[in-house]
Amino acid sequence: MKTTLLLATLVAGSAAAAPTVTRLTPPSELFASGRADPVIARFLPGQRFDLQATVKPDAGQKITAARFFIDGKPVNATVALRDCASGCTKGLAAETAIATVRTVSSEVAGKHELSVEATQADGQKVTARGNFEVVPFTAAMGPKVKNIIILLGDGMGASQRTAARIVHGYAQGKALQPLAMDSFTATALVKTSSLNSIVTDSAPGMTSYVSGNKNNNNEEGVFPDDTVDAFDNPRIEYLSEYLHRTQGKQLGVVTTADVFDATPAGNAVHTSNRGAGTGIVDQFFDDRGNTGLTVLMGGGRKWFLPAGTAGSARTDTSDYAFSATDAHTAEITRRWGAAAGSLDKGRDLIKEFQSAGFSYAATKTDLDKADAARPLLGLFAFSNMNVALDKINGRRGVEKNGTGGGSVVEDFGLPDQPMLDEMAAKAIGVLKRSPKGFVLMIEGASIDKQAHLMDTERWLLETLEFDRAVRVAQDFAAEQGDTLVIVTADHECSGAALIGGSMVTDKALAELATKKGVANLRNSVVGVYEKAGFPRYKIAADGYPETTDIDYRLLVGYGANADRYEDWRTKKTPQRDVQQPFGSEAPLKWYPANAQERDDALGDYLVTGQVPGEQAVHTATDVPLSAYGPGALAFTGVIDNTDVFFKLAQAAVRGVVAPADTSGSKKPPKPKH
Amino acid sequence: MRSLPPPFRLLLAGALSLLPPAVLAAPPAELSFSDFFAQPIGPRGLEPTAKLKAAEGREVRLVGYMVLREQPQAGRFFLAPRPVAMAEHADGEADDLPVSTVTVLLPESQRARFVAHQGGPLALTGRLEFGPAEDETGRVSWIRLHLAPEALAASASAAAPHSH
Numbered sequence: 001m002k003t004t005l006l007l008a009t010l011v012a013g014s015a016a017a018a019p020t021v022t023r024l025t026p027p028s029e030l031f032a033s034g035r036a037d038p039v040i041a042r043f044l045p046g047q048r049f050d051l052q053a054t055v056k057p058d059a060g061q062k063i064t065a066a067r068f069f070i071d072g073k074p075v076n077a078t079v080a081l082r083d084c085a086s087g088c089t090k091g092l093a094a095e096t097a098i099a100t101v102r103t104v105s106s107e108v109a110g111k112h113e114l115s116v117e118a119t120q121a122d123g124q125k126v127t128a129r130g131n132f133e134v135v136p137f138t139a140a141m142g143p144k145v146k147n148i149i150i151l152l153g154d155g156m157g158a159s160q161r162t163a164a165r166i167v168h169g170y171a172q173g174k175a176l177q178p179l180a181m182d183s184f185t186a187t188a189l190v191k192t193s194s195l196n197s198i199v200t201d202s203a204p205g206m207t208s209y210v211s212g213n214k215n216n217n218n219e220e221g222v223f224p225d226d227t228v229d230a231f232d233n234p235r236i237e238y239l240s241e242y243l244h245r246t247q248g249k250q251l252g253v254v255t256t257a258d259v260f261d262a263t264p265a266g267n268a269v270h271t272s273n274r275g276a277g278t279g280i281v282d283q284f285f286d287d288r289g290n291t292g293l294t295v296l297m298g299g300g301r302k303w304f305l306p307a308g309t310a311g312s313a314r315t316d317t318s319d320y321a322f323s324a325t326d327a328h329t330a331e332i333t334r335r336w337g338a339a340a341g342s343l344d345k346g347r348d349l350i351k352e353f354q355s356a357g358f359s360y361a362a363t364k365t366d367l368d369k370a371d372a373a374r375p376l377l378g379l380f381a382f383s384n385m386n387v388a389l390d391k392i393n394g395r396r397g398v399e400k401n402g403t404g405g406g407s408v409v410e411d412f413g414l415p416d417q418p419m420l421d422e423m424a425a426k427a428i429g430v431l432k433r434s435p436k437g438f439v440l441m442i443e444g445a446s447i448d449k450q451a452h453l454m455d456t457e458r459w460l461l462e463t464l465e466f467d468r469a470v471r472v473a474q475d476f477a478a479e480q481g482d483t484l485v486i487v488t489a490d491h492e493c494s495g496a497a498l499i500g501g502s503m504v505t506d507k508a509l510a511e512l513a514t515k516k517g518v519a520n521l522r523n524s525v526v527g528v529y530e531k532a533g534f535p536r537y538k539i540a541a542d543g544y545p546e547t548t549d550i551d552y553r554l555l556v557g558y559g560a561n562a563d564r565y566e567d568w569r570t571k572k573t574p575q576r577d578v579q580q581p582f583g584s585e586a587p588l589k590w591y592p593a594n595a596q597e598r599d600d601a602l603g604d605y606l607v608t609g610q611v612p613g614e615q616a617v618h619t620a621t622d623v624p625l626s627a628y629g630p631g632a633l634a635f636t637g638v639i640d641n642t643d644v645f646f647k648l649a650q651a652a653v654r655g656v657v658a659p660a661d662t663s664g665s666k667k668p669p670k671p672k673h
Numbered sequence: 674m675r676s677l678p679p680p681f682r683l684l685l686a687g688a689l690s691l692l693p694p695a696v697l698a699a700p701p702a703e704l705s706f707s708d709f710f711a712q713p714i715g716p717r718g719l720e721p722t723a724k725l726k727a728a729e730g731r732e733v734r735l736v737g738y739m740v741l742r743e744q745p746q747a748g749r750f751f752l753a754p755r756p757v758a759m760a761e762h763a764d765g766e767a768d769d770l771p772v773s774t775v776t777v778l779l780p781e782s783q784r785a786r787f788v789a790h791q792g793g794p795l796a797l798t799g800r801l802e803f804g805p806a807e808d809e810t811g812r813v814s815w816i817r818l819h820l821a822p823e824a825l826a827a828s829a830s831a832a833a834p835h836s837h
Contacts (some may be wrong), residue, residue: 179725259769275765300767311718313812613762614742615763
């Protein structure tokens with residue numbers, strides 16, 4: 001019937017213009033290309049999501065009504081209808097209409113047809129159809145898991161994992177001490193593409209795991225739309241929200257990045273602009289009643305300080321405020337139970353967290369003292385925390401690379417920052433008191449950030465730090481027996497490749513760097529195949545290498561690299577740079593037409609990159625995912641990132657569908673540390 | 674701040690002639706990044722030091738490192754106490770900039786121009802401004818250094834840098 005209607009409209013359209021549906025959300029191939037498969041949008045039974053259609057009327061006309069149908073039955077909810085007189089993306093005519101229904105869900109398993117019917121002022125109608133799927137829970141073979149821990153090594157592909165293991169040492173081809181993540185009982189390979197690219201960024205990379213749906217790059221917990229408002233997009237209920245609403249589980253978010261960054265926010269915040277810092281941190285707090293947010297830790301204090309306080313980054317332009325009268329956003333407040341927000345850059349968010357009963361930790365010392373019986377906010381830096389290599393050097397009192405003769409962390413004015421495993425242990429200590437269980441996301445953020453910078457030693461230590469947090473989570477899960485742990489990445493970063501080992505001592509390497517050039521720094525250094533041997537790092541009592549500048553070191557190349565200078569040695573800047581003459585004797589230069597004019601490396605060995613710009617980029621390569629705990633063996637094969645969401649929810653809502661390991665045991669094996 | 678190596682020379686000698694006589698009388702104040710805020714940083718915001726407040730609106734000389742940006746902005750660059758690189762395309766304002774990072778502003782007439790990244794320490798002289806200011810990208814700076822026209826080379830490439 002609807003097809004007939006549509007065809008009739010199209011035929012009419014060839015004679016005279018006709019209104020057209022230019023977007024139908026949730027996204028589908030049925031709408032985009034007419035193919036029924038693959039189904040793009042999938043939901044759990046009862047999982048909430050918004051419906052939206054963008055409709056372009058004929059010139060001089062307007063859209064007066066819109067109705068949505070699921071499997072031909074009208075959706076019984078308010079349709080918010082707005083035009084594009086203002087606030088829409090460029091190129092949309094002012095009379096373009098956007099029709100939205102908030103918080104729809106279906107309990108009925110299987111594929112569903114979604115359609116919209118819009119009516120123009122002159123009575124002409126247009127319909128369009130798409131589809132979505134409700135993925136049913138299946139019969140369980142074991143009990144439900146109480147807790148879910150997602151360890152997200154940002155940018156951590158197979159190479160980053162392997163590199164960290166190599167630092168632990170090898171003997172005659174065998175690993176001396178596997179990583180904690182190596183001892184997980186099941187592993188899958190994950191496809192990471194986002195809704196709009198083979199190469200995802202961290203926003204959809206995270207949200208796919210915790211919403212079951214593909215988002216556009218830069219977008220978190222929402223489907224794309226045609227408005228410029230970063231907070232009004234059609235939403236998708238997160239795992240945290242679904243499990244808080246249906247089971248009362250609490251949420252913990254722990255990262256080494258700024259807490260507004262895409263990965264942490266992609267567990268609790270709904271926005272199409274991952275950069276909208278003020279609104280993002282406000283939503284963490286204001287909508288904690290929806291997400292169960294109980295622990296939030298990382299950097300990013302700049303977003304929590306009122307705009308008048310030195311160091312604050314709060315602005316009204318990165319905030320949001322929903323209209324109470326325009327149904328387009330008022331329905332978000334009404335139907336989702338979400339805060340309306342307000343443009344309040346002067347807000348003191350630390351104080352508000354404290355007033356709401358949260359402990360506040362600004363240092364590791366504070367963290368250690370924090371009462372595990374209370375929810376916890378930890379803000380250990382103004383943006384990203386310092387990286388493991390610099391934090392460890394600060395603790396050891398060695399490698400004083402600071403400008404003031406002290407450590408790097410002293411340079412930053414933040415000498416007492418916790419390591420990720422310490423944050424993870426505290427987070428678990430708080431969350432394990434949740435009677436209904438918890439969802440905890442722990443991110444090793446700067447594996448990615450340092451890979452972007454092609455700073456090999458820094459991402460290496462980030463991965464080691466992250467693995468120590470993995471161990472904390474695994475030990476908890478081993479003890480509890482009711483906690484499912486996954487460790488994975490949102491995407492790979494930099495196309496890192498472990499190309500071999502140095503053929504020379506560190507002293508010789510430093511000398512070759514002074515002789516400069518490709519003949520010295522590449523041909524004399526890079527040992528491939530058996531010339532790589534087994535690099536031997538010495539692990540200190542704190543769990544990190546005594547030094548990364550060992551003789552015959554591991555060498556890493558980059559396949560997604562920008563132009564870079566390479567001397568293979570740990571970046572000790574600024575000491576190294578200080579040896580250069582001042583760059584400012586001559587006046588500052590304008591930006592050169594030729595990017596090759598960069599001058600930073602003493603070694604003068606330029607590796608030409610495949611990507612433009614200054615930084616390495618994310619790659620589309622699959623990433624490994626390892627699972628531990630009840631039901632771990634459900635995580636095998638080559639799976640889509642969105643599949644992970646349904647497996648986690650199955651384990652938490654209905655019960656596990658696979659054993660914990662290949663022995664068939666329902667309980668995970670004790671880790672051998 | 675450690676003592677400076679011999680090749681160091683004041684960058685903006687020529688700029689002084691533009692200054693009003695009262696300012697001309699006083700040489701630029703030597704400031705270092707560690708002079709800006711009380712360290713270590715306390716549990717909440719930054720505490721500007723008396724030295725920073727005294728330098729407000731005055732000509733100062735700063736030695737720092739030009740931040741390597743992935744997406745440079747016209748008319749401005751960041752100067753940090755140590756070399757820092759940014760990956761804005763992927764990370765936006767989730768960055769590794771120290772809180773004392775200074776936004777260096779080119780003279781009004783040159784705000785459309787890009788300054789090339791330069792490795793190694795840079796000595797810059799300009800008028801120091803303290804207080805929050807939001808730029809067109811929404812980023813808030815707290816300390817800004819206004820350069821005089823002579824800070825910049827006359828010969829220039831018209832080419833903008835790569836951007837994604």
